[in-house]
Amino acid sequence: MKKAKLWDKYETALLIETFWKINEGISPHEQCLKELSNLLRQRANNLGLEFDDKFRNYNGMSLQLAAIESLLISYRAERHCSKMFSYMTDLYKNDRKQFDCILVEAHEQAG
Numbered sequence: 001m002k003k004a005k006l007w008d009k010y011e012t013a014l015l016i017e018t019f020w021k022i023n024e025g026i027s028p029h030e031q032c033l034k035e036l037s038n039l040l041r042q043r044a045n046n047l048g049l050e051f052d053d054k055f056r057n058y059n060g061m062s063l064q065l066a067a068i069e070s071l072l073i074s075y076r077a078e079r080h081c082s083k084m085f086s087y088m089t090d091l092y093k094n095d096r097k098q099f100d101c102i103l104v105e106a107h108e109q110a111g
Contacts, residue, residue, distance in 0.1 A: 003050045010106035012088040019068045043110035
């Protein structure tokens with residue numbers, strides 16, 4: 001079994017989707033992050049990845065959500081933003097069709 005590592009493009013797409021759900025008031029912050037945590041854990045399980053209790057937990061995702069917000073809303077890359085986050089937020093802003101394909105695939109992997 002492979003160990004889960006850094007955020008990949010599929011997880012990042014799901015995180016961006018969650019950011020907009022919260023930002024647009026579609027769902028409460030806490031509920032969205034719990035749903036995302038469950039979705040990411042299910043995806044990792046489906047892909048046969050090994051993970052522990054800390055994997056994509058609420059507190060960690062809150063920090064990642066702040067990084068996504070800084071890239072999408074303030075348009076500045078924070079020092080703690082990964083290259084993957086920068087890449088995926090750029091894709092979201094400039095090539096929505098490709099971003100949406102990745103997002104659909106991410107949901108399929110978690111399903």
